[in-house]
Amino acid sequence: MILKMLSLTFKTALVAVPLLSFAATEVVVQYPYPELFEETHKQLKEAFLKVRPDITLVYRAPYASYEEGTQKILREAVTNQLPDVTFQGLNRLRVLVDRKIAVPLDAFIAAEKNFNEQGFHKAMFDIGTSQGKVYGLPFAISLPISYYNLDLVKKAGGDAANLPTTWPEVLALAKKIKALEGGQHGVTYSWDITGNWLWQAPVFSQGGTMLSADESKVAFNSDAGKFAINMIASLVNEGGMPNLAQPDARSAFVAGKTGIHFTSTSDLTKITQMIGSKFELKTQVYPSVLPNGNLPAGGNLVVIVAKTPEKQSASWAFVKFATGPEGAAIMAKTTGYIPPNKIANDVYLKDFYVQNPNHFTAVKQLPYLTGWYAFPGENGLKITDVINDHLQSIVSGTRAKEPQKVLDDMTASVQKLLPRQ
Numbered sequence: 001m002i003l004k005m006l007s008l009t010f011k012t013a014l015v016a017v018p019l020l021s022f023a024a025t026e027v028v029v030q031y032p033y034p035e036l037f038e039e040t041h042k043q044l045k046e047a048f049l050k051v052r053p054d055i056t057l058v059y060r061a062p063y064a065s066y067e068e069g070t071q072k073i074l075r076e077a078v079t080n081q082l083p084d085v086t087f088q089g090l091n092r093l094r095v096l097v098d099r100k101i102a103v104p105l106d107a108f109i110a111a112e113k114n115f116n117e118q119g120f121h122k123a124m125f126d127i128g129t130s131q132g133k134v135y136g137l138p139f140a141i142s143l144p145i146s147y148y149n150l151d152l153v154k155k156a157g158g159d160a161a162n163l164p165t166t167w168p169e170v171l172a173l174a175k176k177i178k179a180l181e182g183g184q185h186g187v188t189y190s191w192d193i194t195g196n197w198l199w200q201a202p203v204f205s206q207g208g209t210m211l212s213a214d215e216s217k218v219a220f221n222s223d224a225g226k227f228a229i230n231m232i233a234s235l236v237n238e239g240g241m242p243n244l245a246q247p248d249a250r251s252a253f254v255a256g257k258t259g260i261h262f263t264s265t266s267d268l269t270k271i272t273q274m275i276g277s278k279f280e281l282k283t284q285v286y287p288s289v290l291p292n293g294n295l296p297a298g299g300n301l302v303v304i305v306a307k308t309p310e311k312q313s314a315s316w317a318f319v320k321f322a323t324g325p326e327g328a329a330i331m332a333k334t335t336g337y338i339p340p341n342k343i344a345n346d347v348y349l350k351d352f353y354v355q356n357p358n359h360f361t362a363v364k365q366l367p368y369l370t371g372w373y374a375f376p377g378e379n380g381l382k383i384t385d386v387i388n389d390h391l392q393s394i395v396s397g398t399r400a401k402e403p404q405k406v407l408d409d410m411t412a413s414v415q416k417l418l419p420r421q
Contacts, residue, residue, distance in 0.1 A: 026056045028083040029057055029059050031062055032062060033062065066194075070095060084311050087301070094374040096305070097135050103304040103305060105133075105319075112320075123340065123370075124341070126371060127297055135303060136303040138299065139301055140300050140331055140338075142299045142362070143264070144262060145262075146164075146170070146285070147263065149259050152184060153173065155180055158177075165288075167287045171238050174235075184258060185242055185258040186240055187239045187260040187261070188249040193263070199232075201295055204293060205290065207224055215418070216418065250267065266335075281358065283358040285361060285364060294368050296372040296373065297370065298372060332352065377417075377419035378419075383417050383418075
């Protein structure tokens with residue numbers, strides 16, 4: 001009841017905003033991946049117009065990818081052709097902050113009354129925080145989860161009602177599934193997702209970090225990093241994980257050839273559609289997350305890059321709506337992503353999750369939400385490639401029996417590429 005009242009209060013507050021505060025202001029917006037978000041933004045524009053008819057949203061042609069979106073923003077900053085609002089990959093925010101393109105949102109947030117009652121919370125702000133200030137609010141969020149072929153789980157003697165919540169349990173079940181007749185894989189893990197996402201996940205889950213607080217030294221060689229590298233090696237050595245790239249691992253799973261698959265929740269809608277009626281699918285939380293652990297959020301966030309105070313104020317109105325309860329609910333229902341907004345999940349999407357329980361798995365992990373780390377300096381992108389190369393040596397089996405040595409070599413390689421203090 002309280003949440004419903006808060007929801008009604010929020011909607012009433014939106015309608016009650018004085019229309020004289022902005023005088024027919026135009027806000028130019030650009031977003032990535034039209035194949036995923038075209039319908040989302042169509043509905044967002046229509047819904048926003050109902051509560052703020054004084055602000056006109058003008059959409060530019062979408063970015064093909066996060067990479068293209070960032071490159072275009074960097075070029076447009078030089079030619080003074082920036083949009084007012086841009087949706088960027090979560091791990092791409094840092095470069096916009098370093099280049100002083102992104103507008104800090106702290107003053108806008110501070111001016112809001114009872115902002116937390118509109119579903120906004122600290123974890124949301126943390127994702128878009130850089131250098132101590134909030135520069136973006138998360139819009140579409142994905143988290144790592146596990147996907148189970150319940151037909152194979154049952155054949156292997158597993159308990160479909162109590163799926164694994166720890167890595168030892170995952171390995172035990174994977175070995176049983178692999179031992180079944182039919183030549184199926186026990187487990188696959190999409191370690192090669194862009195930005196070292198599923199390398200960061202096991203490290204963060206144990207309370208670890210990528211670098212030291214001052215970003216001068218590698219920190220993933222800690223106990224958390226040792227846990228992560230040994231876990232990945234165990235998937236190969238004990239679970240018999242095949243050397244498959246992310247698309248091939250997904251294809252094997254949806255074809256019924258894999259029992260357990262680890263990847264992003266953003267794949268859920270696609271995977272569900274591809275499976276059809278071939279077998280029963282059930283999702284489960286990411287294993288063995290400690291009380292002080294976190295999980296890196298994938299997806300994108302919304303950033304204001306408008307230059308004038310008037311444009312920035314109007315842009316903030318749209319940003320607040322898009323990431324607020326109604327906007328977040330629109331995003332969730334039109335994509336495979338989850339919203340980080342609490343009111344959207346608890347009120348607007350309550351019935352949706354009842355009807356689609358596999359989608360609720362990632363929502364249960366929202367308390368663990370943290371930023372998708374981007375390495376600093378000119379070698380930031382090269383570092384992600386170096387980490388991938390070392391992980392590949394384990395997944396391919398070449399160095400699967402020496403995970404500690406791989407971690408040591410990876411640490412030394414990355415340390416050399418960090419900016420000198």
